[in-house]
Amino acid sequence: MDTxxxxxxxxxxxxxxxxxxxxxxxxxxxxxxxxxxxxxxPPTSRISAHAQxxxxxxxxxxxxxxxxxxxAVSEAGLxxxxxxxxxxxxxxxAALRPIGAGTAGIEPMFFLMVLSGRVLGPGFGFVLGxxxxxxxxxxxxxxxxWLPFQMLAxxxxxxxxxxxxxxxxxxxxxxxxxxxxxGFLAAFAYGTVMNMAGWPFMGAxxxxxxFDPHAPVAANLARFxxxxxxxxxxxxxxxxxxxxxxxxxxxxxxxxALRRATRRAAFDAPVTFEAPRQ
Numbered sequence: 238m239d240t241x242x243x244x245x246x247x248x249x250x251x252x253x254x255x256x257x258x259x260x261x262x263x264x265x266x267x268x269x270x271x272x273x274x275x276x277x278x279p280p281t282s283r284i285s286a287h288a289q290x291x292x293x294x295x296x297x298x299x300x301x302x303x304x305x306x307x308x309a310v311s312e313a314g315l316x317x318x319x320x321x322x323x324x325x326x327x328x329x330x331a332a333l334r335p336i337g338a339g340t341a342g343i344e345p346m347f348f349l350m351v352l353s354g355r356v357l358g359p360g361f362g363f364v365l366g367x368x369x370x371x372x373x374x375x376x377x378x379x380x381x382x383w384l385p386f387q388m389l390a391x392x393x394x395x396x397x398x399x400x401x402x403x404x405x406x407x408x409x410x411x412x413x414x415x416x417x418x419x420g421f422l423a424a425f426a427y428g429t430v431m432n433m434a435g436w437p438f439m440g441a442x443x444x445x446x447x448f449d450p451h452a453p454v455a456a457n458l459a460r461f462x463x464x465x466x467x468x469x470x471x472x473x474x475x476x477x478x479x480x481x482x483x484x485x486x487x488x489x490x491x492x493x494a495l496r497r498a499t500r501r502a503a504f505d506a507p508v509t510f511e512a513p514r515q
Contacts, residue, residue, distance in 0.1 A: 273433060
């Protein structure tokens with residue numbers, strides 16, 4: 238049985254204000270359009286006529302928007318203590334990503350994003366997910382038009398963990414089950430939205446599961462489902478299973494370490510500097 242503990246209010250590395258919330262809402266709305274435009278535009282639209290150019294345009298736009306969100310969240314209170322923790326966690330996540338090189342979905346960085354977002358909150362989680370994916374791309378040489386989509390999707394992934402219920406009261410096995418369940422579902426969601434980002438690059442003549450800008454939405458939706466099943470279902474399942482296993486096995490120790498670090502960092506306390514003695 239879990240030992241009952243006195244609930245304590247969990248510290249937040251970033252307190253989201255109206256401006257940062259608006260920035261997050263804006264980039265999420267544009268991101269949804271960037272990922273889902275093949276299902277939102279009719280075959281006769283101008284976007285469908287430029288199907289090969291649209292992903293590049295959206296990628297450039299997402300770079301600017303993610304930068305705007307980072308600036309807004311920083312202005313909301315990403316102080317020196319939070320920046321230091323962001324650097325440590327982003328470096329750790331970037332170092333974890335090459336393990337397995339994504340083979341069969343072995344990507345241990347995902348469980349760290351779940352636990353970090355849970356402890357440090359949705360604002361910090363979004364910035365951490367985006368920065369970690371950017372740093373890991375530089376480390377592995379995975380820089381390309383897909384990178385802005387990966388940064389946004391990983392930002393959503395970590396932010397969602399910070400939005401889960403009971404951050405101050407839920408502990409023990411119940412919390413681990415919640416995080417493991419979220420990690421399992423979010424791993425599939427991440428793979429699906431990233432499929433949306435890469436799918437339009439395929440030429441319609443290359444495969445019968447490729448995006449066809451002249452086909453109706455229902456036909457393209459069927460093609461997309463077949464594309465996901467044929468190309469990424471095994472990877473997504475591996476990622477989900479690895480995330481669950483690592484969350485259940487290492488989660489208690491990592492959660493304690495993160496919470497201890499947030500208490501010692503005292504994010505809510507202002508940083509003061511003493512004048513040097515004469």
